[in-house]
Amino acid sequence: MADNLKLLILAVFAVVHVLADPYNCAGTQTINPPANINNSWNYPDTYNSSQNTAPQYAANQNCSWIINVPKGMFAYFTLKVDTNNEPVLTLIDSVSYTTVITSASPFFLLDPLFRVDLQATKIGSLGMTVTWYKVNPAFPNTVQVHSNGSPLMIFAPDFDNGTVIQSDTRVNLLALPPTMIAPDVSPFMRNTQIYDGPNIDSTHLGNLYQVLTYGKSLVSTGKYLTIYSLFPGFGTIENSVIVQDYFDVKDFKSYKAINCISLLTQCQFSLDARQGTAAAIRYYPTPMFIKDVSMPQTNVLSVYTSFVTPAHKLVDYT
Ligand SMILES: *[C@@H]1O[C@H](CO)[C@@H](O)[C@H](O)[C@H]1NC(C)=O
Ligand SMILES: *[C@@H]1O[C@H](CO)[C@@H](O)[C@H](O)[C@H]1NC(C)=O
Ligand SMILES: *[C@@H]1O[C@H](CO)[C@@H](O)[C@H](O)[C@H]1NC(C)=O
Ligand SMILES: *[C@@H]1O[C@H](CO)[C@@H](O)[C@H](O)[C@H]1NC(C)=O
Numbered sequence: 281m282a283d284n285l286k287l288l289i290l291a292v293f294a295v296v297h298v299l300a301d302p303y304n305c306a307g308t309q310t311i312n313p314p315a316n317i318n319n320s321w322n323y324p325d326t327y328n329s330s331q332n333t334a335p336q337y338a339a340n341q342n343c344s345w346i347i348n349v350p351k352g353m354f355a356y357f358t359l360k361v362d363t364n365n366e367p368v369l370t371l372i373d374s375v376s377y378t379t380v381i382t383s384a385s386p387f388f389l390l391d392p393l394f395r396v397d398l399q400a401t402k403i404g405s406l407g408m409t410v411t412w413y414k415v416n417p418a419f420p421n422t423v424q425v426h427s428n429g430s431p432l433m434i435f436a437p438d439f440d441n442g443t444v445i446q447s448d449t450r451v452n453l454l455a456l457p458p459t460m461i462a463p464d465v466s467p468f469m470r471n472t473q474i475y476d477g478p479n480i481d482s483t484h485l486g487n488l489y490q491v492l493t494y495g496k497s498l499v500s501t502g503k504y505l506t507i508y509s510l511f512p513g514f515g516t517i518e519n520s521v522i523v524q525d526y527f528d529v530k531d532f533k534s535y536k537a538i539n540c541i542s543l544l545t546q547c548q549f550s551l552d553a554r555q556g557t558a559a560a561i562r563y564y565p566t567p568m569f570i571k572d573v574s575m576p577q578t579n580v581l582s583v584y585t586s587f588v589t590p591a592h593k594l595v596d597y598t
Pocket of ligand 3 (some may be wrong): 340341342399
């Protein structure tokens with residue numbers, strides 16, 4: 281009898297849990313950091329990030345959260361979400377970069393604000409957490425790239441203190457993914473910010489994950505770029521960048537890094553030379569072998585080492 285009672289009580293609890301009403305969030309909410317930034321903001325307020333599942337939201341509602349990030353701070357935004365694979369949840373950051381979110385992913389966001397929009401047609405689940413932090417002062421190293429000079433490879437641990445890249449003309453930057461590929465930790469590259477000048481007070485251009493996702497190079501407007509990670513320590517995911525003077529690559533209509541840094545990754549890449557010369561770079565201390573080339577007979581594939589001049593050409597494939 282006592283055992284039956286226990287079972288019955290457990291069953292009732294379970295039912296209460298499952299039947300919790302989906303929440304309504306319709307409208308726009310503006311969120312400011314709490315007076316004590318040791319406290320996070322959770323939405324809905326019954327949710328916190330140690331819960332395994334997020335609360336359900338109701339269908340047919342449009343919800344927006346505008347989250348303010350004061351100058352000198354950054355926001356760490358995490359979420360648990362199930363939108364039934366519908367592209368209904370978007371995040372727009374302070375440089376107007378839009379990310380469609382379909383699964384849990386970390387974001388590192390700078391001032392003045394970011395915005396999360398949900399256009400729910402079906403029921404789904406969403407729980408969000410924002411924690412604000414002060415941006416630590418950077419103590420950057422400066423590295424130089426020169427026109428008619430070799431590219432430089434810089435690894436993520438160097439972004440913990442900050443790295444300033446000084447060029448003769450403009451800085452050309454290519455992003456490479458982490459060498460750790462399972463699980464996919466590349467979204468943590470959002471931790472690393474890029475500024476269009478010689479320090480972190482320069483114009484914020486976005487983060488390294490955005491450069492990686494674009495799949496093309498980022499070019500400074502002036503002679504400097506600064507790279508800085510908001511949280512130190514994420515360099516262990518072992519991502520890197522290739523920097524060059526823009527003078528050396530400006531004639532390429534398309535330019536990208538070859539993602540061939542892990543034994544597990546496929547080293548295949550494609551170049552689209554329909555608009556003009558297309559180029560790709562691989563930077564690694566071990567030899568590289570071209571195993572297979574497929575291209576129209578009118579094309580020429582030239583391989584150079586270190587630098588693109590006739591003296592550095594190794595071979596032409598036709
Ligand atoms: C916030 O946390 C830090 C580190 O735990 C502590 O030193 C500080 O006193 C806390 N601030 C407030 C306002 O509680
Ligand atoms: C998070 O939520 C769970 C379940 O509601 C609760 O047990 C736990 O104490 C909460 N943790 C924090 C840090 O609020
Ligand atoms: C949500 O916004 C979209 C786009 O503006 C609109 O088409 C739709 O009717 C809105 N839905 C609701 C429930 O307000
Ligand atoms: C960052 O700067 C500190 C202080 O100058 C130094 O001790 C540390 O080694 C630097 N870290 C890296 C990764 O360069």
